[in-house]
Structures are given as C-alpha cells and as structure tokens.
Amino acid sequence: MGAPGDKARSFGPSIRRIVRLLSGYRVLMPTILLSLTCSVILLAIAPRVLGHATDLVFNGVIGKVLPAGQTKAEAVAGLRERGQDTFADMVSSMDVTPGQGIDFGAVGRILLIVLGLYLVSMTMAWLASYLLNIVVVATIRRLRADVEAKIHRLPLRYYDSQPRGDLLSRVTNDLDNLSQSMQQTISQLLNSVLTVIALLVMMIIISPLLALIAIVTVPLAIGATTIIAKKSKPHFIAQWGSTGKLNAQVEEAFTGHELVKAFGRQHEVEQVFDERNQKLYESSWRAQFISGITMPVIMFLGNLNYVAVAVVGGLRVASGALSLGEVQAFIQYSRQFSQPLTQIGSMVNLLQSGVASAERIFDILDATEETPDPDKPASPLEDHGRIEFDDVSFRYLADKPLIEDLSLVARPGQMVAIVGPTGAGKTTLVNLIMRFYDVDTGTISVDGLDSRLMTRADLRERTGMVLQDSWLFGGTIYDNIAYGDPTAEREEVIEAATLSHVDAFVRHLPDGYDTVLDDEGGGVSAGERQLITIARAFLAKPTILILDEATSSVDTRTELLIQKAMARLRTDRTSFVIAHRLSTIRDADIIIVMEDGHIVEQGSHEQLLATHGAYYRLYNSQFAGAIESE
Structure with a gap:
C-alpha cells in the first residue's frame, strides 16, 4: 500500500463506488438530473427554432x-422553362410567396423565443451545478469524516507498516x-452525455442521412478516448x-533535520529527494501528455465531421430535400455534437486522476480493522490493577515467534520492572496490556477478567502511559496537562503539575501555564516535556501505570526529578517500568x-x-564494564 502505482487497478468498480457515495442524496440527485435534462432539451430545441428564422429570411430573399x-407553382414552372431546374427544385420545397420579402416581425418573435429558451436553459444548468456542488462538497465531507473515523479503528499494526508521509498524503492531497x-x-x-443524446435525436429528426454521417465519428472518438484512458491510467x-x-521522504527529512545535519547526510537526503521528485515528474508528465492527446484527436474528428455534413447538406438543399434552415440547424448540432464528445474525452482523462486518488483513499477505508469490542462487554467488579499473563504467546509475523508461553502476575500496588536486551519483547509486553495488539494464544486478565471481554476504552481508561517519546500537541502547557482528564478543574491540573515538578519551571515562564507550545514541544527542554507528560498521567489517575523508557533522553538532574515524580505517580498503582538504566529500577x-520473548529471570x-x-550480566555491563575495560 505504500506504492499503489506498482499494481493495476480497476476503473469501473472504483467509479461505481464513487457513484454509490453520491447516490446517498436521494432528493438532490434526481433534481440535478431533471434540471440538467431540461437544460439540455431546451438547448437542443433552440437551433431547430432558430432554423425557422433562417428559413423566413431565406424565403423572403428568394420571394x-x-x-x-404569380403563384409559387407558376414561378417554379417559369424557372423550369428557362432551364433552371435545380433552382426550381429548391423553390418548390420552400414556403415562398413571389414578390414578398422578409417578414421581420415573425423573425423577431422567433428570436425572442430562442432567447427565452437559452435563458431558461442557462438557469436550469446553473441550478444543477449549484445543487451538484452541494452534493460533492457534502460527499467529500462525509468521506473525510469516514477516513478520520476509520483511522481510529485501525490497529497499531497498520500504522507500523505505513510511511507516515504517504498516509498523510492519502488523507490530505488525495482527498483534495x-x-x-x-x-x-x-x-x-x-x-455532455445528455447533450449527445438530445442532439442525436434532433439530428435524426432533421435528416437520418446526415445523422449517420455525424455518428460515424462517435465510435472513432470513443475508441480513441478508451485507448488514451488506458494508457494514461497507470501514470x-x-x-x-x-x-x-x-x-513521506520530506516528512522524514524535516522531522529528523537535526540528525541529518549532525551526520552530514544532506547530500544523501537531497539525492533521495531528487530521485523521487524525478519519478513524480516523469509520471506526472506522461499522465498529462498522454491524456492531453484526447482533445486534439477528438477535435480533428469533429472537423472532419463538419466538412462532410456541410458538403452533403449543401447538396441536399440544392436538391430541395432540406431547407437552408434545417441544414443550418444540423450544422450547429454537428458542431455542438463534437463539443460534448471532446468534453467527455477530456473529463474521462481528468477523472482518471481523481479515481487514482479515490483508490488510495479506499485502501484506507478497506483496511482490516482491529477486532471489534464484544457486543456485551464486561467490566471488572473491582479496580485494584491486578494484571495476570497466563501462557501468552504472540508474534508480529506468522513465521517469526516473539513471545512464547509467557506467564506473569503483577499484584496491586507492585512496581514491575522489565529489562532485557533490545528486541527481547519488553515494549511488546506493554502493547499487549493496552491491547494495541491482541495475543495469539493465552489470556491477559485485569482484576480477574479477560481483557478481551472489556472494551478497549474501559481498559485504557484504567491505564496511564508515559513513553520515551514525549508527545505534546500544539496548545498551551495547561491544555497539554489537562489532556489527561478534560473534566478536571484548574486546581486539579495545577496539583498534578506540582506533584510532577512541572509547576517549578512553569512559574518562571512569562505566560506560565498559558505558554503556547508547538506540536514539537518547542519552548521547553526535553526533560520538561517529559515532566509535562508525567503530569498528564498524574491527572488521569490511572489504576495501571506504564513507564516506557521515560528517563532515557534527559540529564541526571532532570532524571532525578522525573524519578521522584514517577515514584509519587506509582503510589497505590500497579506499574510496569521498562528501563535500560538499571539504576532507576533498583527499588522495584x-x-x-x-x-x-521469554522470562528468563x-x-x-x-x-x-x-x-x-x-x-x-546486564547490571555489570552498565556499572562495571567501564572499570574492567580500563
């Protein structure tokens, strides 16, 4: 899913899925179709009516x-006597009165009717466009909400396998x-489709022969559009x-720009950017170039059609089979007929880009969700924080075992420290407690109840986490602490800050608790950010506390403050502490x-x-290794 361009997609099913999204508006969509149909019908009638005005002018000129x-018959007979048979044939098919000129009154009335038809058609088209815009915007709003809701239902496994930048691109760029x-x-x-149908009907009514000539270009245009669409879709x-x-690459480079500069890897980052930027340029150029061929091809076919209709139509007028107004209307229809075909070709290729984005969005919506909460969830009768692992096995990949047959009991109020080399399964253990992942076999019980019988929300409300990466969002320090319990009073927030040693440094800031932080926690140090996350956990008042390398990136003084804060936080709570610094867990x-994946000691x-x-051996490697190496 990180490289959707590597596999073929189906255009038809994606289009049908988009149509189903639009069809949810059962009142507006029929109104839109009715308005467009009325607009197109009126637009199709107008040239035919205008042709009558041309006939009136031409009849007046000839008359x-x-x-x-003379009567019309006498005038025709006179023309034949003088050898003007072609002119006589044309006059015989016309509604003329010899010696009578143009009836400008009748012409004016017809022009007013045509103007009215165009105005009403324009109004109906505007109404359809206005309503359709409402439907599209509402559909995208609903789709964006669906994606947002889906993101919260996806398991952690999904995010572990997705580049963050690509996921952000799907929910922003692709949706837009x-x-x-x-x-x-x-x-x-x-x-365009309705116009093609309406114009085709009008052309057949006027002249089936000319309609047949005009229709010849349709399969050619459809064939060209289909071929070009297939060629452009992969691009x-x-x-x-x-x-x-x-x-994804830009997001990684910006997030880790300090590390990039520290290791002097700007050139490598720029090289990767240039390579991916070049691939984007090449795919974009090919897509636009190939899809851009559609309109010139269809315009060329339309011009050929225009020439054929004009020549044959002129001969039909000369023979008296058609009036000049009918041919004029037909030529106008034929020009209008090629225009919607051109638009269809252009829009289909433009739609390719939208469908490609839709498929990437549908990938998120179709992703496997985490297992649903039970229909009738249970809740522990008591809230002491007793955690029991009973013969638990888990693996991220089916062919790579990680945790096998693990049993463990953490009693209420105990501090359980988890140590071991990298990759031993320490963080996986707490992920299983939080149900970020579900165990493959065995059970994890909370106060005697299988955690899978509880809702995730109920389980996580009992649990507080302080992670190695101190996550803060854009907002004030107060808001970041209050995130632990949005219903808490201000006095409770300040009390949590005081217990976690946050109040000590916040008092020295110009804006105090109203100091605004960005999403990277700018304005405070790494240790202060960590203290804020501990204050957040204090405020949540969890029964179970999980501390995952919470002091790994701070100085010694700040580490002591954090240890004191965590010691207070652990009071009367069952706590799990993951630590590499073994000095921090001596009192466990x-x-x-x-x-x-096994408990060895x-x-x-x-x-x-x-x-x-x-x-x-682990302890000595930290505290005796340096001495022994000397």
Missing part, C-alpha cells in the same frame, strides 16, 4: 427576386484531488503514489528479565544479583 403576382476532480468532471460528464496512479512517497518489587534487585545470571 423578393421572384416576379410578383478527488474533490476537485468530482467538482470539475461530474457536472460536465452528465451534461496517474504512479503520479499519486510518487506524491505519497515524496511526502519484581524485576523481570526477558530474552527472546524474575525477583528483586538483590535476589537477581545473587544468582549471577542474566540480570547480573
């Missing part, structure tokens, strides 16, 4: 040159592109896939040593040191 006082494509194409496509998919990859009630600090086992 003026014929001798007055789909919105623009729908607004630009749907109205034009509906109008549009590649274009938006490349956009997602480029966004139970220290669990994990290796390759557990006990107190003194007990584990006395066994001279895995914990003893």
Whole structure:
C-alpha cells in the first residue's frame, strides 16, 4: 500500500463506488438530473427554432427576386422553362410567396423565443451545478469524516507498516484531488452525455442521412478516448503514489533535520529527494501528455465531421430535400455534437486522476480493522490493577515467534520492572496490556477478567502511559496537562503539575501555564516535556501505570526529578517500568528479565544479583564494564 502505482487497478468498480457515495442524496440527485435534462432539451430545441428564422429570411430573399403576382407553382414552372431546374427544385420545397420579402416581425418573435429558451436553459444548468456542488462538497465531507473515523479503528499494526508521509498524503492531497476532480468532471460528464443524446435525436429528426454521417465519428472518438484512458491510467496512479512517497521522504527529512545535519547526510537526503521528485515528474508528465492527446484527436474528428455534413447538406438543399434552415440547424448540432464528445474525452482523462486518488483513499477505508469490542462487554467488579499473563504467546509475523508461553502476575500496588536486551519483547509486553495488539494464544486478565471481554476504552481508561517519546500537541502547557482528564478543574491540573515538578519551571515562564507550545514541544527542554507528560498521567489517575523508557533522553538532574515524580505517580498503582538504566529500577518489587520473548529471570534487585545470571550480566555491563575495560 505504500506504492499503489506498482499494481493495476480497476476503473469501473472504483467509479461505481464513487457513484454509490453520491447516490446517498436521494432528493438532490434526481433534481440535478431533471434540471440538467431540461437544460439540455431546451438547448437542443433552440437551433431547430432558430432554423425557422433562417428559413423566413431565406424565403423572403428568394420571394423578393421572384416576379410578383404569380403563384409559387407558376414561378417554379417559369424557372423550369428557362432551364433552371435545380433552382426550381429548391423553390418548390420552400414556403415562398413571389414578390414578398422578409417578414421581420415573425423573425423577431422567433428570436425572442430562442432567447427565452437559452435563458431558461442557462438557469436550469446553473441550478444543477449549484445543487451538484452541494452534493460533492457534502460527499467529500462525509468521506473525510469516514477516513478520520476509520483511522481510529485501525490497529497499531497498520500504522507500523505505513510511511507516515504517504498516509498523510492519502488523507490530505488525495482527498483534495478527488474533490476537485468530482467538482470539475461530474457536472460536465452528465451534461455532455445528455447533450449527445438530445442532439442525436434532433439530428435524426432533421435528416437520418446526415445523422449517420455525424455518428460515424462517435465510435472513432470513443475508441480513441478508451485507448488514451488506458494508457494514461497507470501514470496517474504512479503520479499519486510518487506524491505519497515524496511526502513521506520530506516528512522524514524535516522531522529528523537535526540528525541529518549532525551526520552530514544532506547530500544523501537531497539525492533521495531528487530521485523521487524525478519519478513524480516523469509520471506526472506522461499522465498529462498522454491524456492531453484526447482533445486534439477528438477535435480533428469533429472537423472532419463538419466538412462532410456541410458538403452533403449543401447538396441536399440544392436538391430541395432540406431547407437552408434545417441544414443550418444540423450544422450547429454537428458542431455542438463534437463539443460534448471532446468534453467527455477530456473529463474521462481528468477523472482518471481523481479515481487514482479515490483508490488510495479506499485502501484506507478497506483496511482490516482491529477486532471489534464484544457486543456485551464486561467490566471488572473491582479496580485494584491486578494484571495476570497466563501462557501468552504472540508474534508480529506468522513465521517469526516473539513471545512464547509467557506467564506473569503483577499484584496491586507492585512496581514491575522489565529489562532485557533490545528486541527481547519488553515494549511488546506493554502493547499487549493496552491491547494495541491482541495475543495469539493465552489470556491477559485485569482484576480477574479477560481483557478481551472489556472494551478497549474501559481498559485504557484504567491505564496511564508515559513513553520515551514525549508527545505534546500544539496548545498551551495547561491544555497539554489537562489532556489527561478534560473534566478536571484548574486546581486539579495545577496539583498534578506540582506533584510532577512541572509547576517549578512553569512559574518562571512569562505566560506560565498559558505558554503556547508547538506540536514539537518547542519552548521547553526535553526533560520538561517529559515532566509535562508525567503530569498528564498524574491527572488521569490511572489504576495501571506504564513507564516506557521515560528517563532515557534527559540529564541526571532532570532524571532525578522525573524519578521522584514517577515514584509519587506509582503510589497505590500497579506499574510496569521498562528501563535500560538499571539504576532507576533498583527499588522495584519484581524485576523481570526477558530474552527472546521469554522470562528468563524474575525477583528483586538483590535476589537477581545473587544468582549471577542474566540480570547480573546486564547490571555489570552498565556499572562495571567501564572499570574492567580500563
């Protein structure tokens, strides 16, 4: 899913899915279709009516040159006697009165009727466009809400496998592109298709022969459009896939710009950017170039059609089979007939880009969600924080075991420290407690109840987490602390800040608790950001506390403050502490040593040191390794 351009997609099912989204507006959509149909019908009738005005003018011109006082039959007979048979055939088919000129009154009335038809048609088209814009904007709003809701239902496994920049591109760029494509194409496509049908009916009514000539270009235009669409579709998919990859690379480079500069990797970052930017350029150029061929091809076919209709139509007028007004109306129809075909070709290729974006959005909506909460959830009768792992097994990949047959009991109020080498499964253990992942076999019980029988919200309301990466959002320090309990009073927020040593440094800031932080926590140090997250956990008053490397990136003084804050936070709570600095967990009630997903040792600090086992080796590697190496 990170590279959607690598696999073929189906245009038809995606279009049908978009149509189903629009069809939810069961009142507006029929109104839109009715308005467009009325607009097109009136627009199709107007040239036919205007042709009558042309006939009146032409009949008046011809009648003026014929001798007055004669009947039409006498005038035709006179023309034949003088050998003007072609002219006589034309006059015989016309409604003329010899010696009578143009009836400007009748012409004026017809022109007013045509003007009225065009005004009403324009009004109906505007109404359809206005209503369709409402439908499209509402559809995109609903789709954006669906994507947002879906994101919250997706498991952590999904995000672990997705580049963040590409995911952001899907929910921003692709949604915007789909919105623009729908607004630009749907109205034009509906109008063009209805126009083609209406004009075709009018042309057949006037002259089946000329209609047949005009229709010859239709399969050619459809064939050209289909071929070009198939050629351009993969490039549009590649274009938006490349956009997602480029966004992912830019987001990574901006997030880690300090690290990039520190290691002097600007050149490598620029090289990767240039490569992905070049791929985006190439796919975009090919998509636009190929799709851009459509309109010139259809315009060329339309011009050929115009020439054929004009030549044959002129011969039919000369023979008296058609009137000049009918041929004029037919030529106008034929020109209008090629225009919607050109628009259809152009819109179909523009729609390719929108459909490519829609498919990337549908990928999110179709992604496998986390297992739903039980229909009749249970809740522990007591809230003490007793956690029990019973023969738990879990693996991220089916062929790579991680945690196997793990059993563990954390009693209320105990501090359980989890140590071990990288990749041993420490963070996975707390992810299982939070149900970010579900166990493959075995059970994790909370106060005697299988956590899978609880709702995730109920489980996580009992749990507080302080992670190694201190996440803060754009807002004030007060808002970031109050995130732990939005219903808390201001006094409670300040009390939590005081207990976690946040109040001490906040008092020295010019705006105090109203100091605004950006989403990177700018304006405060790394240790202060961590203290704010601990204050947030204080305010939440969890029964179960999880501390994942909460002091790994701070100085010694700040670490002492954080340890004091966490010690207060752990009081009367069951806590799980993941730590690499073993000095921070000497006072733990139970220290669990994990290796390759198994608990290899557990006990107190003194007990584990006395066994001279895995914990003893880890401890010595931190505190005795430097001395021994000297």
